[in-house]
Amino acid sequence: MSAIFWHRRDLRIEDNAGLYKALSQQTDVLPIFIFDSNILESLSKVDQRVRFIHECLKTLKKEYQALGRDLLVVHGDPKVLIPELAVQYAVSGVYTNRDYEPYAAKRDQFIFEKLKELNIPFIGTKDHVIFEKNEVLKADGTPYTVFTPYSRKWKATLQNEHLESFDVSSLKENLRKNVRTELPTLGQLGFEDTQIHPFPKTLVEDDVLKKYKERRDIPAVGGTSKLSIHLRFGTISIRKLAKQAMRTSETYLNELIWREFYQMILYHFPHSIERSFKPAYDRIVWERNEEHYKAWCEGRTGYPLVDAGMRELNETGFMHNRVRMVTASFLTKHLLLDWRLGEAYFAEKLLDFELASNVGGWQWAAGTGCDAAPYFRVFNPQSQQEKFDPKFEYIKKWVPEFGTANYPQPIVEHTFARNRAITRYKEGLNT
Numbered sequence: 018m019s020a021i022f023w024h025r026r027d028l029r030i031e032d033n034a035g036l037y038k039a040l041s042q043q044t045d046v047l048p049i050f051i052f053d054s055n056i057l058e059s060l061s062k063v064d065q066r067v068r069f070i071h072e073c074l075k076t077l078k079k080e081y082q083a084l085g086r087d088l089l090v091v092h093g094d095p096k097v098l099i100p101e102l103a104v105q106y107a108v109s110g111v112y113t114n115r116d117y118e119p120y121a122a123k124r125d126q127f128i129f130e131k132l133k134e135l136n137i138p139f140i141g142t143k144d145h146v147i148f149e150k151n152e153v154l155k156a157d158g159t160p161y162t163v164f165t166p167y168s169r170k171w172k173a174t175l176q177n178e179h180l181e182s183f184d185v186s187s188l189k190e191n192l193r194k195n196v197r198t199e200l201p202t203l204g205q206l207g208f209e210d211t212q213i214h215p216f217p218k219t220l221v222e223d224d225v226l227k228k229y230k231e232r233r234d235i236p237a238v239g240g241t242s243k244l245s246i247h248l249r250f251g252t253i254s255i256r257k258l259a260k261q262a263m264r265t266s267e268t269y270l271n272e273l274i275w276r277e278f279y280q281m282i283l284y285h286f287p288h289s290i291e292r293s294f295k296p297a298y299d300r301i302v303w304e305r306n307e308e309h310y311k312a313w314c315e316g317r318t319g320y321p322l323v324d325a326g327m328r329e330l331n332e333t334g335f336m337h338n339r340v341r342m343v344t345a346s347f348l349t350k351h352l353l354l355d356w357r358l359g360e361a362y363f364a365e366k367l368l369d370f371e372l373a374s375n376v377g378g379w380q381w382a383a384g385t386g387c388d389a390a391p392y393f394r395v396f397n398p399q400s401q402q403e404k405f406d407p408k409f410e411y412i413k414k415w416v417p418e419f420g421t422a423n424y425p426q427p428i429v430e431h432t433f434a435r436n437r438a439i440t441r442y443k444e445g446l447n448t
Contacts, residue, residue, distance in 0.1 A: 046112075147180070150284055217246060220244075230269075283376070290376055293386070314331075340411075346395065
């Protein structure tokens with residue numbers, strides 16, 4: 018029985034749940050990847066995420082070729098290509114791992130219906146989360162909207178079976194013995210072949226996680242895992258990482274649970290992508306100051322910790338977690354600009370951009386989301402700097418002109434901004 022396995026955000030062979038299911042149920046499985054033209058058309062031609070995927074596919078093809086097989090990589094619209102490939106290879110099933118983002122869900126539903134017309138099942142599997150959809154719910158069957166009780170239920174629900182890996186190696190003979198195919202070049206895909214900054218490694222040492230709680234908020238040290246991009250594109254197994262976290266750092270495990278919490282929120286409350294999770298917060302009247310927004314984007318606000326974070330983001334596609342909170346709070350509270358502007362900017366720039374976490378994080382900072390920071394909580398960027406970068410090590414790395422006459426004055430005064438934000442939020446909520 019022949020089948021297609023469609024790689025998407027799971028660019029690995031090891032411990033791949035959907036691939037394992039396909040190989041367990043079929044004897045002639047063709048692995049494929051599609052560069053989705055609908056997504057690529059909206060991206061900058063130097064988008065480093067495309068280059069990251071391209072590099073991962075080179076590695077993945079080599080892994081398949083080491084098994085005497087290969088990965089077929091094509092470019093186009095999956096809604097057209099999947100049915101065409103299913104017919105071309107006369108398959109009895111198309112397998113993949115589930116994706117919960119709205120575009121993916123709509124695309125997959127369309128493909129499901131098309132394949133149904135061809136009497137070909139479209140089979141999805143849970144892979145990039147430990148718990149999905151309705152697996153962690155309140156006693157009354159409704160989804161959690163507060164993290165702490167969700168995390169308690171998540172941990173109480175966890176069993177060894179949820180962390181068991183899927184040993185694909187024992188089923189490698191069920192991969193299709195097809196002729197090798199070429200990987201399209203970045204140029205053929207319409208992108209520049211330029212690497213701006215090295216990509217993070219696909220592993221984190223136990224020692225980093227053991228010190229994670231003490232060091233994670235200090236942006237000048239390597240205290241975080243840098244694995245978010247690998248979780249985003251599935252070059253590392255969430256089950257493998259969760260097991261490592263369980264033996265090294267509960268604090269880090271909680272960060273993985275936050276990620277799943279936001280995935281669950283996205284699934285149950287898709288309106289939160291475009292509107293405030295709490296509808297009352299859509300009544301807030303935001304400022305429309307393009308100069309302030311531009312200064313924030315470019316790291317020229319006169320608040321060094323904010324500016325360092327934005328410059329790190331612009332140059333590397335990465336920003337330290339603590340600084341993400343500070344920069345987001347600054348945009349929404351100090352500048353009183355719509356959180357959706359910041360969410361869109363991060364979506365464009367972050368290598369590890371994941372819709373659920375990005376929207377969740379921005380709504381948390383703005384006070385508009387589920388389990389969010391209260392609207393009257395306004396980070397003081399100077400206090401944050403004094404606490405987390407007291408020697409200006411992080412700041413001086415990214416803002417070399419700090420402390421000189423070339424560094425700008427603050428574009429807004431903290432006390433004024435804080436009072437304005439609290440007043441504006443109150444007015445909106447009491448309307």
